[in-house]
Structure formats: C-alpha cells, structure tokens
Amino acid sequence: MNWQRLYAMLQTWFVISLASVFSAGFYTVIVVGICRKVIGLSDSISVFGIGLPFFIVLLVVLVKYLPKPLRKAGMLSDDPESFGPWFKP
Template sequence: MNRRRLYATIQRGMVIGGAALGGAGCWAFVIAGILRLTFQIDENKAILLIGLPLFTVLTIWFIRLLPKHLRKAGILSDEPEKCGPWFKDRKS
C-alpha cells in the first residue's frame, strides 16, 4: 500500500468515524433528553437505557449512510491522487 492510498484510507476512516460519532452523540443526547422530560425519567436511567442504545444504533446507521453523502459533497477523496498537494513526487 503506497502512502497516497494509506492517506485516503485514513482520511475516510477519520472523517466518517468522526462525523458518525459526533452526529450520533448529538442526536442521542437530544432524544434522550426529550424523552426524559416527557416521561419524567431519572437522568441516569434515561442516558443508560435510552441514550446508549440509541447512540449505538445511530452510529452504525451513520457509518453506513455517510460515505455516499460525504463523497457527493466533495468532502471525501475518491482517488488517492486527489488527496493533497503534499504528495507531489520530488524530482531531485
């Protein structure tokens, strides 16, 4: 595996993983908070019984969903040649 392909793989993993974890954490927190206030549940129970399973499901769903949308938006590089200007071959 050359360095361009390695960079593209790491970029995809970090961007998709970070976006999935951030999005899932935000949505799980909001939904658990709304359900906690609606049903008058204790905070610890709401986070553990609602937030944690919801976070897990949303993270898996976002990991499967996000690559298509991030490529369409131009955030992910499809080809290793487009990864960055610092990979230009040096001519000595």
C-alpha cells in the same frame, strides 16, 4: 498498498468516524432530553437505558450510510492526487 492510498484511506475513515460520532452524540442528547423532560424518566433510565443503546445503533447506521452523502458533498475522495501537492511525483 502504497503510503498515498494508506493516507487516503485513513483520512476517509477519520472523517466518517468523526462525523458519525458527532451526529450520533448530538441526536442522542436530544432523545435523552426529550425522555427526561417530556416523558419524565429518571436520569439513569434515560441515559443508560435509552440513550446508550440509541447512540450505539445510530453510530452503526451512520458509519454504514454516511459515506455516500459525504462523497456527494465533496468531503471524501478516493483519488490520492486530490489530497495535495505533496503527492505529485
């Protein structure tokens, strides 16, 4: 693997992981808020009992299924030539 492919792979994994962590955290905060306000659970049960497992499961699901929509949106690319002029020979 040359350094161009390594750079492309690292950039792809960075974008996927950052988007997954942000999305999972956002939805977890919403679920924990609903558990606290609507259902009336305590802080420790709603955060550690529901929020943490929900975050972990959602993170795994997003890491698995998020690359396809990100490629479709043009945020990910496997072609190293599209990463900038510094890759031109």
